[in-house]
Amino acid sequence: xxxxxxxxxxxxxxxxxxxxxxxxxxxxxxxxxxxxxxxxxxxxxxxxxxxxxxxxxxxxxxxxxxxxxxxxxxxxxxxxxxxxxxxxxxxxxxxxxxxxxxxxxxxxxxxxxxxxxxxxxxxxxxxxxxxxxxxxxxxxxxxxxxxxxxxxxxxxxxxxxxxxxxxxxxxxxxxxxxxxxxxxxxxxxxxxxxxxxxxxxxxxxxxxxxxxxxxxxxxxxxxxxxx
Amino acid sequence: xxxxxxxxxxxxxxxxxxxxxxxxxxxxxxxxxxxxxxxxxxxxxxxxxxxxxxxxxxxxxxxxxxxxxxxxxxxxxxxxxxxxxxxxxxxxxxxxxxxxxxxxxxxxxxxxxxxxxxxxxxxxxxxxxxxxxxxxxxxxxxxxxxxxxxxxxxxxxxxxxxxxxxxxxxxxxxxxxxxxxxxxxxxxxxxxxxxxxxxxxxxxxxxxxxxxxxxxxxxxxxxxxxx
Numbered sequence: 001x002x003x004x005x006x007x008x009x010x011x012x013x014x015x016x017x018x019x020x021x022x023x024x025x026x027x028x029x030x031x032x033x034x035x036x037x038x039x040x041x042x043x044x045x046x047x048x049x050x051x052x053x054x055x056x057x058x059x060x061x062x063x064x065x066x067x068x069x070x071x072x073x074x075x076x077x078x079x080x081x082x083x084x085x086x087x088x089x090x091x092x093x094x095x096x097x098x099x100x101x102x103x104x105x106x107x108x109x110x111x112x113x114x115x116x117x118x119x120x121x122x123x124x125x126x127x128x129x130x131x132x133x134x135x136x137x138x139x140x141x142x143x144x145x146x147x148x149x150x151x152x153x154x155x156x157x158x159x160x161x162x163x164x165x166x167x168x169x170x171x172x173x174x175x176x177x178x179x180x181x182x183x184x185x186x187x188x189x190x191x192x193x194x195x196x197x198x199x200x201x202x203x204x205x206x207x208x209x210x211x212x213x214x215x216x217x218x219x220x221x222x223x224x225x226x227x
Numbered sequence: 228x229x230x231x232x233x234x235x236x237x238x239x240x241x242x243x244x245x246x247x248x249x250x251x252x253x254x255x256x257x258x259x260x261x262x263x264x265x266x267x268x269x270x271x272x273x274x275x276x277x278x279x280x281x282x283x284x285x286x287x288x289x290x291x292x293x294x295x296x297x298x299x300x301x302x303x304x305x306x307x308x309x310x311x312x313x314x315x316x317x318x319x320x321x322x323x324x325x326x327x328x329x330x331x332x333x334x335x336x337x338x339x340x341x342x343x344x345x346x347x348x349x350x351x352x353x354x355x356x357x358x359x360x361x362x363x364x365x366x367x368x369x370x371x372x373x374x375x376x377x378x379x380x381x382x383x384x385x386x387x388x389x390x391x392x393x394x395x396x397x398x399x400x401x402x403x404x405x406x407x408x409x410x411x412x413x414x415x416x417x418x419x420x421x422x423x424x425x426x427x428x429x430x431x432x433x434x435x436x437x438x439x440x441x442x443x444x445x446x447x448x449x450x451x452x453x454x
Contacts, residue, residue: 066340101373102332109325112324132381138372138375150360151359
């Protein structure tokens with residue numbers, strides 16, 4: 001059976017991506033990271049999601065002494081109450097420097113070691129926070145760097161990066177997840193990482209937009225309306 | 228003072244690179260990794276080197292449950308007794324999947340957080356082990372991926388990758404190190420990571436070649452001849 005390494009934060013997008021990879025016939029190896037994020041509880045959701053698919057799952061701890069992001073620095077504040085149009089415009093303080101580059105590089109390391117043929121990432125460049133490392137140009141450039149910088153790439157059998165959500169809206173992601181049977185109740189999106197979603201951080205707002213537009217109830221909040 | 232993040236394994240090449248960055252007027256932030264390598268003692272050399280320059284230094288622990296390399300897998304054997312011509316031809320078992328991609332991605336994360344303008348790496352593509360992630364094409368492709376995938380890159384002030392040893396022979400690296408005053412006694416190269424260099428692993432052989440051709444005594448072994 002063909003293998004794929006799937007980056008799995010535990011959020012909605014990576015959950016849908018994991019289920020998508022499974023449906024495409026891959027045996028997924030799911031990777032999550034404990035990188036000091038304030039919503040570390042997302043990794044528990046990741047574990048529940050992987051377990052639901054009987055998928056191998058690893059939480060990789062990687063901690064830095066530097067911060068540079070409101071997701072890592074408790075002295076900084078996560079933005080709240082912003083409308084979707086504003087969220088998608090700028091790079092917000094929740095941007096974590098080079099995060100997807102680190103995650104993808106580790107995923108390629110795993111993929112070469114376990115002989116996987118693809119790496120899946122739930123990056124999305126429509127209803128997203130303007131993060132540079134979620135854009136199609138970055139994904140393409142990183143794939144090329146990996147083709148140059150890995151043994152498999154040098155030998156002419158490069159590991160591909162699959163980003164099936166890249167050009168989907170949040171509404172379409174919710175719809176795809178519903179179709180794939182994703183247990184949305186086992187996902188975690190909120191940046192604040194409390195006991196229940198705050199409803200007002202950028203991540204909650206974009207998620208709510210998706211469920212609202214799809215007309216589907218978000219089991220984490222109990223309704224499909226905006227907060 | 229302009230800052231640079233310097234990848235510092237503790238080996239000869241990264242030591243020369245660190246001293247080079249310092250001479251170029253950078254305030255270096257040195258990064259080492261504890262990634263389960265059998266020669267973890269190289270990080271002690273890295274610490275001594277950084278201390279010698281009064282440079283900020285961090286050892287980042289990052290451990291994977293997979294292996295895929297004889298440097299990580301104690302069940303595998305590191306090659307011994309190979310001649311330099313053989314070493315530079317194939318990708319050996321000591322190749323660690325995507326290692327430089329991981330290290331560079333973390334270095335960019337640090338560089339953005341501490342507002343450094345460059346990332347230095349001691350990659351060398353002449354007297355080297357055929358590692359794909361030491362070749363000029365990889366370095367160039369990775370720099371492009373970082374230009375696409377970081378906030379600084381997106382904003383038109385990309386962090387550069389500086390690889391000053393890329394096209395030098397080991398002899399020239401030894402000579403440059405001598406010129407820069409690198410304390411070679413504080414470096415560690417041997418893959419086996421024992422009390423003294425084994426003298427026969429690929430790393431020892433290439434190092435010995437450099438000192439021999441430069442006609443300089445390697446303080447770690449007490450002479451300039453080949454082992």
